[in-house]
Amino acid sequence: MTRILFVCLGNICRSPMAEFIFRDLVEKRGLGAEFFVASAGTSSEELGNPVYPPARKKLLEHGIDPSGKRAVQLKPEDGTQYDWIIGMELRNLNSIHRIIGFHPPCQVKKLMEFTSRPQADIADPWWTEDFDRAYEDILEGCQGLLDFLTK
Ligand code: 4NP
Numbered sequence: 001m002t003r004i005l006f007v008c009l010g011n012i013c014r015s016p017m018a019e020f021i022f023r024d025l026v027e028k029r030g031l032g033a034e035f036f037v038a039s040a041g042t043s044s045e046e047l048g049n050p051v052y053p054p055a056r057k058k059l060l061e062h063g064i065d066p067s068g069k070r071a072v073q074l075k076p077e078d079g080t081q082y083d084w085i086i087g088m089e090l091r092n093l094n095s096i097h098r099i100i101g102f103h104p105p106c107q108v109k110k111l112m113e114f115t116s117r118p119q120a121d122i123a124d125p126w127w128t129e130d131f132d133r134a135y136e137d138i139l140e141g142c143q144g145l146l147d148f149l150t151k
Pocket of ligand 1: 011126
């Protein structure tokens with residue numbers, strides 16, 4: 001069982017999109033039993049809130065329903081409870097390490113590192129309002145991550 005935690009700032013846009021897209025990919029490949037997938041935010045700003053409506057709408061357009069997800073905050077012990085912590089942008093990685101420590105037992109990577117554009121970030125649609133772009137980039141990253149973990 002590979003345990004993956006996707007992390008963004010608020011846990012209402014990008015990391016829940018990544019959680020649900022990755023789980024969908026895994027289930028479509030018949031690998032559901034091999035992965036435990038969740039998401040969290042580095043800030044406490046949105047704690048308890050559901051997926052932001054435009055992000056939820058984008059997922060629903062692709063047949064993915066994130067109902068029930070509520071924002072949670074990254075905890076120090078997540079560094080030992082997950083194998084992979086996957087941030088959405090460079091700034092996330094700094095915040096992640098401040099919470100779980102700078103030498104955690106898990107791997108800490110940025111999602112786009114698993115694509116042909118490893119320097120890229122997932123731009124925050126909370127600010128850009130470009131949920132199409134966020135969806136496409138997150139899908140590309142999730143496909144790359146799943147390919148890496150299953151090759
Ligand atoms: P996310 O987007 O990190 O992709 O969930 C954000 C959501 C909320 C805020 C910032 C980013 N906020 O400042 O409340």
